[in-house]
Amino acid sequence: MLSKELFDILGGENSDYHGVTFSLTKQNEIKKIINTPNLFGHDPSVNDYIPTGRNLISAIKDVISEAKHSVDISTLMPYPDGDFLRAIHDGIYQSYQKGNRPVIRVLGGWYYYSGSYSVNHCSRPVHLVKGFYNSKNVEWWPFPHLKPIEDMEDFIKALALPADLKVYVGAMQSDWGSWNHSKLIIVDGKECIAGGHNMYDATYLRFAPVHDLSVRLAGPAVQCAEHFLNRLWAEVARYADTWNPLKWYWSMFSYNDKIEHGVALVEIKNDAEITEENTEVLALGRLGSKIVEHPDNASNASQTVRIEAIKRVKNHVRLSQQMLGDSTYSNYDEELITVLSQLIVDGKQVSIIIGDKGGADQLLAIYSGDSIKDTAFYIAEKVKALLAGWDITAVRDLLANNLHVAPVRFFDKEGNKKYDDDWKWRSDDGQKIIEPGNHAKNYGDASNWLNLMYNAGF
Incomplete structure (x- = not known):
């Protein structure tokens, strides 16, 4: 089959990246394909569709509410806001009310490109001015580089979770043109929502919404996504508490109403779970620039498979x-x-x-x-x-x-x-x-x- 052929091109089970940037598993279940804004057939001149993306918001809340051990989230910054934030909060709170105390880990991709920051997706545009006068928000070498510290703190506060839940928040940019761009919500290493949706309320749920697609998936393929995030968090942990002007990683830990900087949760471990379905899934990821010292086809698995599949x-x-x-x-x-x-x-x-x-x-x-x-x-x-x-x-x-x-x-x-x-x-x-x-x-x-x-x- 094509999936097995592509899996072997990446090195199969002998590759160091097997289970991190790629895996091939069976007994998975695709629970739902989530497309938003799902307005096909709707006259775009009639603005009666707000809010859109209810299917996505409901899925996020539902999957998180089942968490027993962990909720692992990855997105492009800014951090989730509006109805996305509420869905995450409500899902975790429902899990909490069932007696569960899942650890929460949220990783954001922080993008600051070639000395200029994008105002469009900055939750705090004042950083453009304030950052140069406040050492909390700026790195000075090799030239001024804005820091997401206040954004991270504000997100923890906005989550408004019970104080006895452990919450880790990270941000990363591995190179000038490279940052975390994965969008994942993983629960207990057994079920996830993966795809293209950034968790921006104004972009996806309001006027002129962006079209995007995600999948809700359960089964052993989810383990690869979890290990992928563990690999990124290992990089965050390596540099978040050190002063390296060429490494832009930040992390913080919230517990019992206290926030500690430079603390990262390197690994979340959960047992794989098979489903009653038998869907084969080729999971694919790619590690950003400078995360891997010597990148190869397997470290950039999604690009490799994309090209090889099209050739066929x-x-x-x-x-x-x-x-x-x-x-x-x-x-x-x-x-x-x-x-x-x-x-x-x-x-x-x-x-x-x-x-x-x-x-x-x-x-x-x-x-x-x-x-x-x-x-x-x-x-x-x-x-x-x-x-x-x-x-x-x-x-x-x-x-x-x-x-x-x-x-x-x-x-x-x-x-x-x-x-x-x-x-x-x-x-x-x-x-x-x-x-x-x-x-x-x-x-x-x-x-x-x-x-x-x-x-x-x-």
């Missing part, structure tokens, strides 16, 4: 993600673009859904890269290079028939309603044609967008 496509590959790249930052994944282009040359179908340029949430945080048109042309240029010597008309026909790039579409055009234009390939004497689109977009300032490079993810 027989007829059609379908991709859906925020973007393929942004030419402003020259950050297209050239390895991915090359294998996709080769598929097209080989006569295979490539369908890609991305956010159109300028797409943003209501806070004007950018969730897009290059436009539909520019992304399609970027791939087209690679295809043309592979087909050097071909007649240009033949190249255009191949692209028109085999490359499909589009934005999210969730509402059929009706009557005389007008929507923003989308660009699509059309085989009409090699010409591109503009057709009426049917998706809602909110535009922000692209200058605030950060280049997400080699991040830790699962």
Whole structure:
């Protein structure tokens, strides 16, 4: 099977990263695919859908409420807020009322890129000013680097958990362009919610919500996710209580109404649990830049498998993600673009859904890269290079028939309603044609967008 073939490419059970960045297990159960905002078929001009994402909020509360030993959470900062925060609090409190005392561990990815911090996702924008005057919030060497100390303390207070629960909160950035980007909620090492959702109330649950997908999963595959977070926390513990100007890790521990800095819980251990279902799961993660001294295919398992799986496509590959790249930052994944282009040359179908340029949430945080048109042309240029010597008309026909790039579409055009234009390939004497689109977009300032490079993810 393909999953076993990909597992073996990573080194299988003999790899040092087996069970950390990848695993192949059976007897798992996919309990639910959670897509938000789940507004397919809804007219985007009718704003009657707030709050969205109720399915995700309910799942978070439900899975956490079953915790007996541990609740392990990982997300991109800022820490969970709004209804996400309430769901976490309520779930833990329900577990507490049952007599359980689970340990709580929350790891945030702290991003501060090339000397400039993103105001969009900073829960405390005043850091931009105050940080340079308050040693609690700033590192001075090799140049000023903002610290998330107050954000961490505020999150612990906002959780408002019983004092006799042990709570560990961490933040990490392993390199200038690399931070924890995994989104995981793991309970007792037996059940988890994993996927793409950041836990931002305004971005996912309110006006102009971002589309995203997560899965609720139970079974032995969850152990790999737990071990992955243990590996990240080991790095946090190694540097959080030391002064190393090139390592940006922070941690704190809350217990009995006291907060202690520089304390990290390195390992959460739980026994694996099989389910009555028999779903095979290939779990994949990747460790961020400088976490591994000598990275290889297995330490970056998700990227390795992504490329190798696409190489093995027989007829059609379908991709859906925020973007393929942004030419402003020259950050297209050239390895991915090359294998996709080769598929097209080989006569295979490539369908890609991305956010159109300028797409943003209501806070004007950018969730897009290059436009539909520019992304399609970027791939087209690679295809043309592979087909050097071909007649240009033949190249255009191949692209028109085999490359499909589009934005999210969730509402059929009706009557005389007008929507923003989308660009699509059309085989009409090699010409591109503009057709009426049917998706809602909110535009922000692209200058605030950060280049997400080699991040830790699962």
